[in-house]
Amino acid sequence: MSDQRVAVTGLGLVTPAGDSPQAVWETLCAGRSLAARDPALAGLSVDFSCQVSGFDAVTELGVRMSRRLDRFAHLGLAAARRAVRDAGLAPHEWAAERVGVVLGVSSNSLQTYAQEFSQLGGGRPSAVSPLALARSIPSQLAGEVAIDLGARGPNFVTTSACASSMTAIGVARDLIRAGTCDIVLTGGGESPRAPMNVACLTQMKALSRECPAGPGSASRPFDVDRGGLVLGEGAAVLALESAAHARARGARVRAFVRGYGASADAYHPIAPHPGGRGAEQALRSALADAGCAPADVDHVSAHGTGTRRGDAVEADVLLRVFGTPPVVTAAKSVVGHAMGAAGALATAFTLLAMEHQAVPPTANLAEQEAGRELDIPTGRHRRLPVGTAVVNAFGFGGQNAVLLLTAP
Known part of the structure; x- marks a missing residue:
């Protein structure tokens, strides 16, 4: 049975609560909502969200990569790098063909598509960016992580709505238990703070508008007066390893x-x-x-x-x-x-x-x-x-x- 155990050896975070385990934990324990007015949603009937603050894609990823990727990929790639560091893994030393990447993304970037569709709808097809498709399809998150870290094993995203990244973790575990991979980087990244997302969810009556004390009171899970969800964004990536692989390199195990x-x-x-x-x-x-x-x-x-x-x-x-x-x-x-x-x-x-x-x-x-x-x-x-x-x-x-x- 010990050979079947799958260990979590690394954790990478980019969240509204912070981007380090300690900062995130302290914010969670404060027990206060991080919802605030969102400039990207100005003018909409629901104009607040929980945003990742203090994250600079240029500093994290460089100018060229930050321009080439959408925000969901910015967040996910940064979290993957953190997970690898936290696990003490060295990509230049690992058996690349035994390292997989399975990440969850529920949709492509509606913000980018909205901008590009406006070009097409305005009769300007030649103005559509040649990068629009490549930067927006969900599978690019897993692909970009593999390119960046040199992981040549199975590589894909799972898309099961709000269960997407949990599905990814379950599939990643099974790849290791099946003996296909020694290591899998798994989790997910998403930035649904786009006006089109908010408009759709507002029309569905899924978003909370109940904020008598401001946006910070709008997200009320399990409360008798709950009125809907509040959008957030972020990424979390776990480094999973077979127990034998983790043991052989003396890795710290966070959990199984x-x-x-x-x-x-x-x-x-x-x-x-x-x-x-x-x-x-x-x-x-x-x-x-x-x-x-x-x-x-x-x-x-x-x-x-x-x-x-x-x-x-x-x-x-x-x-x-x-x-x-x-x-x-x-x-x-x-x-x-x-x-x-x-x-x-x-x-x-x-x-x-x-x-x-x-x-x-x-x-x-x-x-x-x-x-x-x-x-x-x-x-x-x-x-x-x-x-x-x-x-x-x-x-x-x-x-x-x-x-x-x-x-x-």
Whole structure:
């Protein structure tokens, strides 16, 4: 069984909460939303988001690369570099054909496409940038990471809506367990802060407009007065290795990816199954894959978007599967919803919870729905042993993915 273990040996972060593990942890533990007015969304009925601040693509990647890539790739490539450094890996020394890259992206860059379509629609096809397609298709994120780091193993992105990066981590684990790779860089990057995204989600009535005390009060997962999601952005990349490979080079192990479950609701293009059929199937599959009972789990990182239906279904599933659920947190209350990158960000935050043996608070939670009460810390973090944790990610189309992590 030890040969089947898959270790997390590196963690790279570029998030609204910071770009180092310590900075991110401190911000999460402060328990305050980072939502603020967003200049990119000025004039729209929803004009706020959780933004990555202090990130300069030119400084991180150089002038040429920063111009050639879209923001989702800026964030993802920077996070991949950080993950490699954190793992103590040396790309010039690794067996490149045994190193894979599997990253989750839920969509291409609607901002770039909007600009280029305006050229075409205005009768100026010759003004369309020759780089528009290459910089915008989701697969470019994995391709650019491979080019930059010299990883010549399997290389692709997974696209399963807001479960995309969680799907990527599960597939990456399976590539290692199958013996195809020794190392896989996995996670995801996304920057959905584009007017077209916001316009679409506003028309769908998915975004929160309820901010009586300003944008910082708008993201309210599991609160009885929740009104929708708040967009965020960011990237999180994990370096996964087979336990044998990590042991052979004396690597530090942050955690083991022990269980993974995935499912489809097969119900509706947007709404979750009202009985949580697919979410429950994915959660039970992850537990079974890990050989764990519900009572073994110490902590759940909820998908927790702040939508009325989604949170209600997730709470029902947790109560049904666990009886008395373990301590739950909803990080989107602080960093917003990074769509395809959300699962990777939640996984990264859970790794930090395991490291610090504490669960961060959920922001803006004043009162839970009667009959759906979960054990959710508010105000400050709660110290407790976190040896086994579950991370949920659910997306449009009823695409579900659940990860189970165990401490080393």
